[in-house]
Amino acid sequence: MKRFLVSTLGCKVNQAEAASLASHLEARGWRPCLEGQRAQVAVLLTCSVTGPAARQSRQMARRLAKEHPGVRVVATGCDLQADPASYVEQGCETLGRAHLAGLADLLDRDALPSEDILPPPDAGELCPGWWQPGAARSRGLLKVQDGCDAHCAYCIVPQVRGRPRSLPLAEAVDAWQGLGRAGAPEVVLSGIHLGRWGQDLEPRTALPQLITALLEAHPGPRLRLSSLESEELTDQVIALAQEESRLCRHFHLPLQSGSARVLKAMGRPYGPEDYAERVMAASQALSGLCLGADVLVGLPGEDEAAFQDTYDLIHSLPINYLHVFPYSPRPGTRAADMPGRPQGVEVKQRAAQLRQLGQAKRRSFLAAQQGQTLSVVVERSGLGRSANYCLVALDQKLTPGRVAQVEVVGLDETSEEPRPQGRVMQ
Ligand code: SF4
Numbered sequence: 364m365k366r367f368l369v370s371t372l373g374c375k376v377n378q379a380e381a382a383s384l385a386s387h388l389e390a391r392g393w394r395p396c397l398e399g400q401r402a403q404v405a406v407l408l409t410c411s412v413t414g415p416a417a418r419q420s421r422q423m424a425r426r427l428a429k430e431h432p433g434v435r436v437v438a439t440g441c442d443l444q445a446d447p448a449s450y451v452e453q454g455c456e457t458l459g460r461a462h463l464a465g466l467a468d469l470l471d472r473d474a475l476p477s478e479d480i481l482p483p484p485d486a487g488e489l490c491p492g493w494w495q496p497g498a499a500r501s502r503g504l505l506k507v508q509d510g511c512d513a514h515c516a517y518c519i520v521p522q523v524r525g526r527p528r529s530l531p532l533a534e535a536v537d538a539w540q541g542l543g544r545a546g547a548p549e550v551v552l553s554g555i556h557l558g559r560w561g562q563d564l565e566p567r568t569a570l571p572q573l574i575t576a577l578l579e580a581h582p583g584p585r586l587r588l589s590s591l592e593s594e595e596l597t598d599q600v601i602a603l604a605q606e607e608s609r610l611c612r613h614f615h616l617p618l619q620s621g622s623a624r625v626l627k628a629m630g631r632p633y634g635p636e637d638y639a640e641r642v643m644a645a646s647q648a649l650s651g652l653c654l655g656a657d658v659l660v661g662l663p664g665e666d667e668a669a670f671q672d673t674y675d676l677i678h679s680l681p682i683n684y685l686h687v688f689p690y691s692p693r694p695g696t697r698a699a700d701m702p703g704r705p706q707g708v709e710v711k712q713r714a715a716q717l718r719q720l721g722q723a724k725r726r727s728f729l730a731a732q733q734g735q736t737l738s739v740v741v742e743r744s745g746l747g748r749s750a751n752y753c754l755v756a757l758d759q760k761l762t763p764g765r766v767a768q769v770e771v772v773g774l775d776e777t778s779e780e781p782r783p784q785g786r787v788m789q
Contacts, residue, residue: 365403366396367470368434370427372420373410375553375589377440379492379506380463381408386495387467396431404435404470407455409442411519413691417442424455437475439463441523444484445694460524461487485510485525492553493538495545501742501764503547503584507535507573508554515619516629516701517662519693520555527559535573536580543581548740548766549611549748550584552577557588558595571599578609585738585750587611590657593618593641594633601648612649613752616642617657621676622669625662628701635676646681651735653683653728653751658717661690661710663701670713677720683728684752685721687714725780729753732771732783739785741765747785755785 367388371381384406385395396402405427409420420442427436438450439458447457458466459481465488469475492506507530511521530538542550552574554560561568570591577586586609591600593616604610616638620626623634646652658673677685689710692699705713732753739747739755743763747755756775761767769785 365393366400367393368396368402368405368427368431369408370405370423371408371410371440372423373408373412373416373441374555375504375551376492376506376509376555377408377410379494379504379553380440380490381406382494382504383491383506384408384463384466388470391467391471393467393471402431402434404437405431406437406439406466406470408440409438409450410440411442411445411523411693413688414693415691417445421449421453424450424453428454437466437470439466441520444481444523445519447481457481459486460484460490463490464488483525484523485528489528489530491530491538493542495542496547496764501548501740502587502748503542503545503550504553505535505538505542505550506530506553508557508560511556511559513556513630513632514697515631516698517659517690517693517696519696522695524555527556527563529560529562529564531564532561532568532573532576536576539577539584540581543583546764547584548764549587550577551587551589553589556592557590558592570595571597571603574600574603574607574610578607585609585611585740587613587750588615590615590617592616592632593638596641596645598644601645604645604649604652611750611752612651613653613655613750614645615655615657618673618677618682619657619659620662620665620669621673622665623672625665625669625673628664628698629659629662630697635672639676639680642680642682651751653753654681655684655686655752656682657686657688659688659690660713660717661705663690663698663704665690665705666703674716674720677717677724682724684725685717687717687721689714729781729783730774733774735771736788737769737771737783737785739767739769741767746782753783754780755783757785757787759787761787 410416436455438455461482494504510525510527737749741761768788773784775782
């Protein structure tokens with residue numbers, strides 16, 4: 364019996380790719396390697412979005428080889444694409460992203476290509492990605508888009524994933540229906556630049572058309588968007604969220620900075636007021652909405668005034684949680700050569716200030732849920748994930764994957780993240 368291991372780091376797209384690779388291998392008769400069993404091959408989907416993520420990817424490759432003596436470690440994904448030599452040195456077999464879509468077949472035929480120079484990441488077929496709800500996860504994942512050509516100054520993704528490419532509508536609908544038939548109560552739609560979905564298709568189309576088509580294609584799952592650039596949170600998407608109760612009122616909008624000068628240096632296609640305008644448009648139109656934002660601190664050239672602009676902008680907006688990232692120089696990006704990088708201690712302080720602000724905003728958002736009735740999907744943890752992105756403690760033990768209506772009757776502040784207390788109504 365051929366046994367495999369698939370490990371991954373990084374984003375939801377990587378996770379979806381890893382999950383569909385595993386199911387492709389199982390479809391060919393391979394079996395996942397369980398505790399105490401010996402795997403023939405271990406595939407590692409690496410991440411390169413930050414320096415620490417790249418280091419962790421290489422450490423994981425070493426650990427796989429150490430924990431599974433004699434196993435073939437096949438490294439692939441973003442960090443491999445960025446720096447294959449680092450994995451060759453460790454004795455890994457390497458596979459460029461261009462071949463990822465066909466990896467299960469290549470492994471099955473023992474026909475991994477050996478390449479001194481990797482082909483461009485977008486040279487091959489778009490790699491599928493979906494995750495059916497099951498033992499590890501209650502909510503489904505569906506990758507519908509890959510790549511990006513925005514070339515933000517700090518970002519290595521365009522180099523390692525290539526140009527934007529969309530999963531054709533018919534294939535997206537097929538995959539969605541498959542997840543619906545598998546009983547997925549929710550599907551997280553993911554992409555590297557999700558808002559670019561459809562722009563490369565013939566005929567050209569766009570994300571609102573995809574959302575409408577998926578919700579019509581199967582009545583089961585509710586739909587959550589993983590992340591959206593603020594300029595792609597169009598009035599059409601907001602209107603859809605007003606009309607469609609199955610489109611989760613939760614948008615994660617990368618901001619990165621609140622300083623017009625720093626946004627310009629980053630090459631972000633909006634200014635602070637454009638971002639604020641989209642945030643206000645959505646929060647005024649959608650009651651109960653949860654808005655999250657990514658913020659990057661410490662880009663070269665970010666001074667105290669620029670940081671204060673970021674802090675003040677976020678403070679002034681109805682944003683409900685933050686993901687704060689200290690700047691991490693990535694090889695081959697414009698920012699890597701920019702002068703004026705703030706000191707590490709300054710960056711740490713700024714990140715801590717923003718995290719504190721983010722926690723305060725999160726706490727007041729969670730507190731505001733009291734008295735509300737929320738529709739939650741029961742997670743493995745027994746907590747309920749609401750459409751507006753709260754994790755609710757339930758007064759009953761319910762089966763993971765079940766959808767329940769709960770009334771929020773309190774807020775438990777004993778854990779790091781305050782927890783709404785839900786009374787299960789049905
Ligand atoms: S939009 Fe910018 S930050 Fe996002 S993946 Fe593309 S280049 Fe990277």
